[in-house]
Amino acid sequence: MTIHIEDLKFQCIIGILDFERTTPQDVIINLAIEYDYQKNFINYADVVEIVKNMMKKNKFLLIEDALENINLKLIKEFNTIKSIHLKITKPSILKGCKVSVSNYYKTQS
Known part of the structure; x- marks a missing residue:
């Protein structure tokens, strides 16, 4: 099974620039979680x-x-x-574009 959470948008403090440390900015989170579904499910509300x-x-x-x-x-x-x-986007940090960083993580099990 795969849970997809797309375009989760909220404000937080993130960044290294002076104004980013004092003023919350929009971030957008996208994630896909692949999991082994047996009888237990992962509650996407908990993930959010x-x-x-x-x-x-x-x-x-x-x-x-x-x-x-x-x-x-x-x-x-x-x-x-x-x-x-997992992908995190800062949609307003630069004019004319959205900036994102993402990564794929695979568990050891």
């Missing part, structure tokens, strides 16, 4: 809350660090996850 809470609480400097930490938290919370594709 975990991602939003981590982003807002940690105020990451780099998108790369946010990706790594979200991945680790999700695989810790849900032991049936086989892989995660």
Whole structure:
């Protein structure tokens, strides 16, 4: 099974520029979680809350660090996850484009 969460948009502090450390900005999260579905499912509402809470609480400097930490938290919370594709977009940081960083994570199990 694969859960897709697309275009999850909220504001948080993320970035290394001075104004990014003081003013929340829009971020858009897209993720796909492949998991081993037996009798237990992964509640996508829980995934959304975990991602939003981590982003807002940690105020990451780099998108790369946010990706790594979200991945680790999700695989810790849900032991049936086989892989995660995670993308974080900052839609308003540069004029005329959206900037994103993504990564694909495969669990060891």
